[in-house]
Amino acid sequence: MSLASRLALWIFALVAGVSLVVAFQLTGREHDHYVASKERAGRMLTELFAASIAPALDFADQDALTASLGMLSQNPEVVDAAIWSALGDKPLAELHPNPKRSARGRDPGVELGSDHIDIAVLAKTPTGKALGSAWVRVSLAQENAAFAAVRRRIFWLAFVLSALIAGLLVAMLRRTIISPLAALERAAQRLARGGVVELGELRRDEVGRLGHAFNHMARVIREREERIVAVNGRLQGLLDHMRQAIVVFDGEGHLATERSRFAHELFGDAFGSHTDICDLLYPVGRSPEVEREAFRTWLAEAGSIAPDGFDELSELAPREVKIRPENGEERLFELEFRAVASEDRKPRVMLLATDVTSQRRLERTAEASEREHQKQLTAMRRLLAGGGQVFVRFLASARERLDSAVRELSERPFLSTEILENVFRFVHTLRAEARSFDLGTVERIALALELELAGARPAPEQSPVRASVRSKISSGCGELGRELATAEALFVESSPIGRRVLEQVTVSREDVAALVRRYGGQSDELGALVARLAARPFGELLSALPDSVERWAVKEGKRVELIVNGRETLVPAELSERLGAALSHLLRNAVAHGIEPPQYRREHGKREAGRIEVTCRQGAAGVVISVSDDGAGFDEDALREKSGTFELGGHNVVELAFAAGVSTRERPDDMAGHGVGLGAVRAELGKAHYLVSIGSERGKGVTALIEPEPAKTGAIHG
Amino acid sequence: MAEQPLIVVIDDSEIILERIKTRLEAEQYRVVTTAQIVGAARLLRGANLVILDWHMPGMTGGDVLASLRAACEKSQKRPLFYLYTSDPTVAAAAKNTGFDGSFINKGDDDSLAQQVGAAIRIAKLKARGSGTRPPRSGRP
Numbered sequence: 001m002s003l004a005s006r007l008a009l010w011i012f013a014l015v016a017g018v019s020l021v022v023a024f025q026l027t028g029r030e031h032d033h034y035v036a037s038k039e040r041a042g043r044m045l046t047e048l049f050a051a052s053i054a055p056a057l058d059f060a061d062q063d064a065l066t067a068s069l070g071m072l073s074q075n076p077e078v079v080d081a082a083i084w085s086a087l088g089d090k091p092l093a094e095l096h097p098n099p100k101r102s103a104r105g106r107d108p109g110v111e112l113g114s115d116h117i118d119i120a121v122l123a124k125t126p127t128g129k130a131l132g133s134a135w136v137r138v139s140l141a142q143e144n145a146a147f148a149a150v151r152r153r154i155f156w157l158a159f160v161l162s163a164l165i166a167g168l169l170v171a172m173l174r175r176t177i178i179s180p181l182a183a184l185e186r187a188a189q190r191l192a193r194g195g196v197v198e199l200g201e202l203r204r205d206e207v208g209r210l211g212h213a214f215n216h217m218a219r220v221i222r223e224r225e226e227r228i229v230a231v232n233g234r235l236q237g238l239l240d241h242m243r244q245a246i247v248v249f250d251g252e253g254h255l256a257t258e259r260s261r262f263a264h265e266l267f268g269d270a271f272g273s274h275t276d277i278c279d280l281l282y283p284v285g286r287s288p289e290v291e292r293e294a295f296r297t298w299l300a301e302a303g304s305i306a307p308d309g310f311d312e313l314s315e316l317a318p319r320e321v322k323i324r325p326e327n328g329e330e331r332l333f334e335l336e337f338r339a340v341a342s343e344d345r346k347p348r349v350m351l352l353a354t355d356v357t358s359q360r361r362l363e364r365t366a367e368a369s370e371r372e373h374q375k376q377l378t379a380m381r382r383l384l385a386g387g388g389q390v391f392v393r394f395l396a397s398a399r400e401r402l403d404s405a406v407r408e409l410s411e412r413p414f415l416s417t418e419i420l421e422n423v424f425r426f427v428h429t430l431r432a433e434a435r436s437f438d439l440g441t442v443e444r445i446a447l448a449l450e451l452e453l454a455g456a457r458p459a460p461e462q463s464p465v466r467a468s469v470r471s472k473i474s475s476g477c478g479e480l481g482r483e484l485a486t487a488e489a490l491f492v493e494s495s496p497i498g499r500r501v502l503e504q505v506t507v508s509r510e511d512v513a514a515l516v517r518r519y520g521g522q523s524d525e526l527g528a529l530v531a532r533l534a535a536r537p538f539g540e541l542l543s544a545l546p547d548s549v550e551r552w553a554v555k556e557g558k559r560v561e562l563i564v565n566g567r568e569t570l571v572p573a574e575l576s577e578r579l580g581a582a583l584s585h586l587l588r589n590a591v592a593h594g595i596e597p598p599q600y601r602r603e604h605g606k607r608e609a610g611r612i613e614v615t616c617r618q619g620a621a622g623v624v625i626s627v628s629d630d631g632a633g634f635d636e637d638a639l640r641e642k643s644g645t646f647e648l649g650g651h652n653v654v655e656l657a658f659a660a661g662v663s664t665r666e667r668p669d670d671m672a673g674h675g676v677g678l679g680a681v682r683a684e685l686g687k688a689h690y691l692v693s694i695g696s697e698r699g700k701g702v703t704a705l706i707e708p709e710p711a712k713t714g715a716i717h718g
Numbered sequence: 719m720a721e722q723p724l725i726v727v728i729d730d731s732e733i734i735l736e737r738i739k740t741r742l743e744a745e746q747y748r749v750v751t752t753a754q755i756v757g758a759a760r761l762l763r764g765a766n767l768v769i770l771d772w773h774m775p776g777m778t779g780g781d782v783l784a785s786l787r788a789a790c791e792k793s794q795k796r797p798l799f800y801l802y803t804s805d806p807t808v809a810a811a812a813k814n815t816g817f818d819g820s821f822i823n824k825g826d827d828d829s830l831a832q833q834v835g836a837a838i839r840i841a842k843l844k845a846r847g848s849g850t851r852p853p854r855s856g857r858p
Contacts, residue, residue: 288829289809290800290819294836297843316839316846320832447733451825454731458773 007173012166019158027151034143035117038077039110042119042138045075050123050134053083057092057123057131060085065093072136079116080137083123086130106133115140180207184214191218194225236260245333245353249277250346251303253296258350266325266353277351281321281335294318302337303347310339310347321353331357392502394433395488401426402484406477414462415470423473424453430480442483449476499568516573536576538616538623539567545580545587549612552591559598559609560591566616571623574688579625579706582681582692586627586704587612589678594631594702604699606630622690622708629703634696657694658682723838724748726761726797728782729771738769741827742834755782759789765797767837769821772803780815787816798841802830 049072056064065083072081073095080098082091084106091101111118120135180203187197197218202208239246240261247263248256253276267280278299282292298317305313317337324330333353340350405423412419431446452469459465492499512534519530546562553560571579595601595610602608612629639656658678682692689709696702725747727738735751742749750761755774762768768786772779779801790796801812804824812820819837823829 288822288833288836290821290833290840291836293819294839294843297840301843301846313846316842318836318839447737448825450733451731451737454733 007178008166008170011169012162015165016158016162019162020155023151023154023158027147027154030150031143031147034147035112035140038138038140038143039112039117039119042077042117042136043110043121045078045138046119046121046134046136049081049136050121053134054123054125054131057083057085058125060092062092069093069095077138077142078136079139082135083132084135085132091135092132105135108133113140115144176203176205177207180211184211187214187218191221196222242352243355245355246350247277247280247353248340248348248350250348251299253277253299253303255280256348262355263353266323266331266355268325281318281323286324291318291321302349305347307339307347314338320356323353331355332360333357391491395484395491398430398433398484399481401430402477402480406474406481409470409474409477415456415466415473416461417457420453420456420466420469424450427453439483439487442480442487445476445479445483449473449480452476512573520573531572532570534573535570536573537567538569538571538625539564541571541576541580542567542583542614545584548584549587549591552588553595556591556595557597558591558595560595561609561611562587563611563613564615565613569616569618569623571616572688575623575685575690578684578688582685582706583614583625583627585678585681587614590627590629590631590702594629594633596632619707621710624708625706627704627706628701630701633698633701634694636696636698655694722746722748723766724750724764725767725769725834726758726765727751727769727802728755728758728774729753729769729802730774731771734771737827738830741831745831745835747834755785758782759786762786762790762797764795766841767798767800767834769800769802769834770817772801772805772808779817783816798837800837 049068053065053068055061056068069081069083072078078095081095082098082101082105083093084091084103089103091106094101105118105120108120108122110120117138117140118135119138120133122133123131125131183199187199190197199211199215202211202215239259242260243262244260245263245266246258246260247267248258250256255275255277278292278295281287282295284292295318298313301313301316302310314337318335321333321335322330323333332355334356336352336354338350338352340348405426408419408422409415427446427449431443431450434440434442434446449472452472456466456469459469488502492502515530516534519526520534521527522530542564546564549560549562590612591610595612596604596606598608601610610629610631612627614625614627616623616625618624634657678692678694685692685706686709690706691709692704692706694702694704725742727735727742727749729735729738729751730753732753735753739749739751750765752758752761755777770779770782770786774782783799783801786799787796798818799816801809801815801817801820802824803809803812803820803822806822809820809822819840821830821833821837823833
């Protein structure tokens with residue numbers, strides 16, 4: 001019941017009650033007044049009647065007494081009457097005969113009844129002698145009826161008056177208290193819903209002051225909320241800029257609303273369907289049950305642990321989880337759990353999930369790269385030790401057996417035990433061989449196939465298990481083929497002579513030298529064959545130089561990138577015997593004199609790492625080899641100064657570098673500066689009928705070119 | 719230094735045992751493997767976790783589990799017994815056949831390592847809950 005209704009009821013009851021009490025008081029008095037008047041009138045009537053019957057009593061005239069009673073009965077107010085003599089107990093005459101009438105009625109006096117008044121008066125002689133008594137009963141019916149009517153009017157008046165007063169009071173209260181309070185209530189509800197509220201038209205009374213206090217409170221709350229929103233915004237901004245999916249959940253795993261933008265991006269619609277952190281991290285049916293159970297167990301413990309014990313407990317939380325977003329690829333997240341303050345003292349946990357997919361991928365790539373590097377070194381060592389042929393044989397043999405296995409699998413409609421055992425033996429052997437050649441991927445695939453084959457052994461030949469394994473084996477063989485091709489490509493790539501390594505056979509150098517001595521000078525086909533047999537791939541001549549260049553660069557405090565082109569180009573035997581030393585010298589010069597220190601290069605707009613490019617190509621008259629760098633070029637002034645020939649200019653100045661004793665190095669060391677290098681190179685190559693020339697551009701670099709003498713024709717045609 | 723959890727792996731395939739051992743040892747666990755049921759109970763002393771294959775020669779993993787449990791009751795501490803399978807149906811029924819749980823995705827060693835980590839964590843958490851000190855270890 002509303003306050004207004006209660007007030008109305010109370011006011012009505014109060015006013016009505018008071019009105020009725022007053023009315024009853026007033027009507028009571030009126031009633032007494034009516035009775036007193038009636039009593040006086042009755043007494044007068046009775047006294048007159050007593051005086052009128054005195055003579056008849058004195059003479060005991062019964063008829064006269066009866067006649068007097070008859071006359072009295074004419075009065076409508078008289079309802080009964082009786083006459084006694086002074087001596088008898090029985091009435092001498094009665095208006096209405098009543099055998100039970102009491103003798104007590106002859107005693108003078110007045111007796112009030114509810115609807116009548118009994119009056120008894122003595123009848124006396126003029127001398128005062130009592131002759132008897134007259135008793136008259138006067139009716140109060142008219143007075144009672146009049147009183148009842150008055151009381152009804154008063155009651156209705158009191159009711160109407162009370163209703164009016166109550167209505168007026170309620171209207172007044174409604175206007176001054178109830179309506180403002182209702183407005184205040186509505187405003188409080190709007191405020192609770194987060195609305196902006198301001199009560200207007202406030203009076204200067206208690207309710208008005210309450211409204212002012214409310215407005216002030218609302219303003220303070222609004223300002224505080226704005227500050228909270230601003231702080232939350234800043235916090236959310238911080239969260240959103242973190243590359244972590246951040247969510248908060250309570251001790252029962254229910255997700256709270258705090259979450260970072262990345263969490264939204266990651267979980268997306270999953271937030272809508274999951275309100276539980278466990279379902280979010282370990283979706284039912286997609287995650288191993290044991291991981292769900294472990295997390296649930298941890299969660300139950302986290303929900304009841306004291307804050308100071310959380311750090312210890314967090315050690316038992318999962319560290320990583322794989323999550324597959326909707327329509328996305330699986331990603332790996334590193335998990336960190338932290339206890340956070342809670343308003344209701346219930347434990348809350350913040351989860352920071354860091355996407356480490358790229359990092360792990362990078363780590364794996366780096367590891368793989370490192371492994372590949374190691375493999376290349378191993379391959380190089382194997383090759384240098386003459387193992388290249390073994391690897392080539394392994395590749396050929398593995399391919400052959402793989403093709404045979406694939407053929408067998410495709411020719412039979414089911415995986416027979418015979419085929420299974422054949423393939424198993426092949427895969428098992430291949431795994432061991434792959435391991436000996438450090439081919440980890442081939443080994444892993446072979447192992448997986450072994451597992452499948454081992455699992456299928458007990459199954460009947462035409463069973464679904466065998467059919468499933470057959471399909472997996474076919475797929476695995478395909479993978480093996482691809483991996484063997486990759487291994488071959490890697491081997492060829494890491495070989496200094498490239499693809500030719502696959503065709504290489506081991507031949508004694510002494511035998512080749514003998515052939516050259518005997519047939520090398522011939523210009524016929526045999527001579528050409530011998531020349532080709534004696535020729536060596538350019539990459540083989542350079543095989544040790546990349547490491548040397550790197551070592552020299554480190555020693556000089558420089559960074560150098562060496563690029564070799566034309567590794568498979570065959571270099572004639574005569575030149576190949578001398579080319580290694582010549583190239584070594586040219587490269588050492590390029591590192592020592594040409595390439596500038598990294599800081600200098602950076603300051604002059606060059607890449608920090610200098611670039612040296614060695615190219616060997618088959619020219620019309622024979623192989624042409626160039627060694628070019630992007631270094632400083634020759635310091636022509638220094639060359640003139642060192643040689644003492646100041647009059648030379650242009651191309652001739654660079655020629656001074658071939659002169660004995662000329663070096664631009666201030667102090668000779670084991671790298672350069674002795675002034676004997678380029679001249680010796682020219683002389684040495686000249687013995688093989690090859691020329692060496694140098695072109696230089698200051699600040700751009702140097703190019704050394706080795707090419708056949710014009711008359712020489714030493715092309716090796718493969 | 720805290721002792722690493724000891725895991726016993728029972729499987730009829732030496733190849734699988736070799737793989738599991740290599741992978742779990744990379745996670746710093748102590749791993750003992752056996753392809754022989756006979757005498758396997760001896761290896762359970764001090765073990766925290768036993769990983770069993772379902773398809774064993776002549777018997778099921780459930781039979782092996784029953785015999786190991788019987789042998790294990792005499793020892794002081796009972797390890798957790800987990801079934802390792804690639805069959806989701808068998809995995810789902812593991813608890814009904816007496817196993818403490820199951821590891822799925824057989825053949826995926828990374829997944830196995832994650833699941834073993836979870837099982838070890840469950841053991842530690844339950845040990846905390848029961849008031850006994852959990853087995854201390856570094857990883858996982």
